[in-house]
Amino acid sequence: MTVRALYHYDEIGLLSASERTPAGHRRYTERDLRRLYRVRTLRTLGLSLEEIAGVLDGAADDPEPMLDLLTTQLRRLDEHAELIGMLRQRIRGLLRQAGDSSGPDPDQLMTTLELMSVFETYLTEEQRERLAERRAALGSEGVEAAKHEWKGLVEEGLRLVETGVPAEDERARDLVRRWDALAGRFHPDGPEGERTRAAAHRMWQDNSAEIGRSLPWPAERIAGLVAYLEQARQAG
Amino acid sequence: MTVRALYHYDEIGLLSASERTPAGHRRYTERDLRRLYRVRTLRTLGLSLEEIAGVLDGAADDPEPMLDLLTTQLRRLDEHAELIGMLRQRIRGLLRQAGDSSGPDPDQLMTTLELMSVFETYLTEEQRERLAERRAALGSEGVEAAKHEWKGLVEEGLRLVETGVPAEDERARDLVRRWDALAGRFHPDGPEGERTRAAAHRMWQDNSAEIGRSLPWPAERIAGLVAYLEQARQAG
DNA sequence: CTTGAACCCTACGTGGCGGGAGGTCGTAGC
DNA sequence: GCTACGACCTCCCGCCACGTAGGGTTCAAG
Numbered sequence: 001m002t003v004r005a006l007y008h009y010d011e012i013g014l015l016s017a018s019e020r021t022p023a024g025h026r027r028y029t030e031r032d033l034r035r036l037y038r039v040r041t042l043r044t045l046g047l048s049l050e051e052i053a054g055v056l057d058g059a060a061d062d063p064e065p066m067l068d069l070l071t072t073q074l075r076r077l078d079e080h081a082e083l084i085g086m087l088r089q090r091i092r093g094l095l096r097q098a099g100d101s102s103g104p105d106p107d108q109l110m111t112t113l114e115l116m117s118v119f120e121t122y123l124t125e126e127q128r129e130r131l132a133e134r135r136a137a138l139g140s141e142g143v144e145a146a147k148h149e150w151k152g153l154v155e156e157g158l159r160l161v162e163t164g165v166p167a168e169d170e171r172a173r174d175l176v177r178r179w180d181a182l183a184g185r186f187h188p189d190g191p192e193g194e195r196t197r198a199a200a201h202r203m204w205q206d207n208s209a210e211i212g213r214s215l216p217w218p219a220e221r222i223a224g225l226v227a228y229l230e231q232a233r234q235a236g
Numbered sequence: 237m238t239v240r241a242l243y244h245y246d247e248i249g250l251l252s253a254s255e256r257t258p259a260g261h262r263r264y265t266e267r268d269l270r271r272l273y274r275v276r277t278l279r280t281l282g283l284s285l286e287e288i289a290g291v292l293d294g295a296a297d298d299p300e301p302m303l304d305l306l307t308t309q310l311r312r313l314d315e316h317a318e319l320i321g322m323l324r325q326r327i328r329g330l331l332r333q334a335g336d337s338s339g340p341d342p343d344q345l346m347t348t349l350e351l352m353s354v355f356e357t358y359l360t361e362e363q364r365e366r367l368a369e370r371r372a373a374l375g376s377e378g379v380e381a382a383k384h385e386w387k388g389l390v391e392e393g394l395r396l397v398e399t400g401v402p403a404e405d406e407r408a409r410d411l412v413r414r415w416d417a418l419a420g421r422f423h424p425d426g427p428e429g430e431r432t433r434a435a436a437h438r439m440w441q442d443n444s445a446e447i448g449r450s451l452p453w454p455a456e457r458i459a460g461l462v463a464y465l466e467q468a469r470q471a472g
Numbered sequence: 473c474t475t476g477a478a479c480c481c482t483a484c485g486t487g488g489c490g491g492g493a494g495g496t497c498g499t500a501g502c
Numbered sequence: 503g504c505t506a507c508g509a510c511c512t513c514c515c516g517c518c519a520c521g522t523a524g525g526g527t528t529c530a531a532g
Contacts, residue, residue: 003510008489023497025510034446037353038346044356045323049488063345067334074327081320084313087281091310098303109299110274117273120280210270239479244520259528261479285519 001040014053015039047073090116111214118210122203127196134186146185153179158221161228173236176229205230237276250289251275283309326352347450354446358439363432370422382421389415394457397464409472412465441466 006026009015015035017026028036035056042052051069058065098109119128135143153175160172183200187193204211204226212222242262245251251271253262264272271292278288287305294301334345355364371379389411396408419436423429440447440462448458 034350037350040353041349045327063334066345070327070331074324077320077324081317084317088310088313091281091306095306109302113277114270114273117276
């Protein structure tokens with residue numbers, strides 16, 4: 001404890017020395033000291049000075065407020081611990097990914113950070129959880145297969161775009177159907193899945209360049225493809 | 237995200253819009269936006285703005301600093317989680333104790349809070365851990381037996397004090413020996429145990445009134461007994 | 473042309489103290 | 503009695519990542 005903390009407690013009225021020496025020095029009585037002990041312990045338990053003041057200034061013979069406060073604090077700590085657990089998991093994922101690939105793309109980690117922000121902006125936490133569940137259900141080979149399949153669709157789409165096939169063409173509309181079916185494999189059924197699908201679609205529309213950056217094609221070509229597919233979707 | 241955060245990032249030089257409209261409005265380019273995404277993600281991972289600036293302003297093609305930072309953050313989160321776990325355990329202990337006894341002493345919870353502070357002041361964390369280990373090793377019946385035994389010693393001591401037996405008397409010195417032997421049951425052997433014993437002794441000397449408050453005798457009688465025992469210890 | 477939303481800048485507030493400036497008090501040694 | 507030196511006092515600024523309020527400008531729609 002530093003004396004500065006005691007001054008602070010004095011300033012905010014949490015604990016002041018009941019007496020002063022003639023020279024103006026603080027003299028803490030035994031009662032003050034007992035109060036200080038309580039304050040210090042409650043501080044180490046993570047309570048705010050305001051909460052401590054509230055519970056120490058209440059009726060001394062009623063332990064209820066204190067028990068309520070401690071119970072509340074226990075719940076807050078639980079939530080905090082859960083949050084920390086999620087953050088740890090996320091960081092471990094990042095480190096694993098960076099260690100896994102260690103490919104020739106030194107920018108990949110940065111791109112992943114950007115995509116995480118985009119995902120958090122467009123999808124709620126539970127939507128992201130559902131997606132993770134779905135990916136887990138598909139298994140790693142299922143995800144790999146979908147990636148491969150999707151790569152084929154992208155290449156097919158790029159060929160259509162760049163050979164000048166109009167978006168209203170049946171080939172383009174069929175590509176959109178297969179594209180959506182593939183995407184649907186990652187979304188659960190029902191209205192909640194529909195909402196997630198819509199949110200993901202908005203995310204693609206607004207950030208196709210950013211998302212395209214994580215793919216093995218130039219980002220502008222991906223952005224063009226997304227616009228083309230949207231046209232075809234409107235047409236069909 | 238609020239616009240205020242963007243102003244803040246601008247102020248501290250973390251992220252400023254590269255362009256401005258003629259009217260003075262901020263225009264964020266795509267590069268700015270990508271930087272913002274990285275900032276936001278790193279913020280959610282619990283990094284400080286200063287750390288983020290440091291790692292984003294470094295060489296863009298070297299992922300090492302970023303990996304170091306994430307590893308550091310992972311360790312910090314681990315430590316934080318451990319701390320939270322300890323706090324939860326402590327609060328649960330308090331609630332359990334308050335629920336257990338629910339005796340006629342409404343002040344007991346407050347006294348416990350005071351004693352916790354005293355313990356933390358005089359004993360280091362690992363010393364307290366050793367004591368807890370020792371208590372666990374003795375088992376609850378062992379602790380209960382020691383408590384009962386100790387209660388007998390206290391009563392015997394109070395009789396000696398209050399019947400005017402001098403501290404130099406052999407009966408007092410014998411009581412001290414048995415008292416210390418009983419206390420020794422809670423301390424491990426070796427120099428570390430000796431240090432803990434000495435610290436606990438200072439704690440008793442300085443706070444006998446406070447500690448006595450948790451006992452079923454008036455605190456002043458306990459304080460008197462402690463002084464008497466110390467006299468006897470000096471004599472023997 | 474008006475209206476309301478969006479943007480700008482400045483400045484103060486938050487929590488729990490840390491740290492420093494500049495002055496007073498208390499005690500020990502000469 | 504004087505002088506050091508530490509301990510104490512009050513007052514005030516700083517931290518961190520913004521939130522909030524106030525007062526003025528700009529922009530797009532009706």
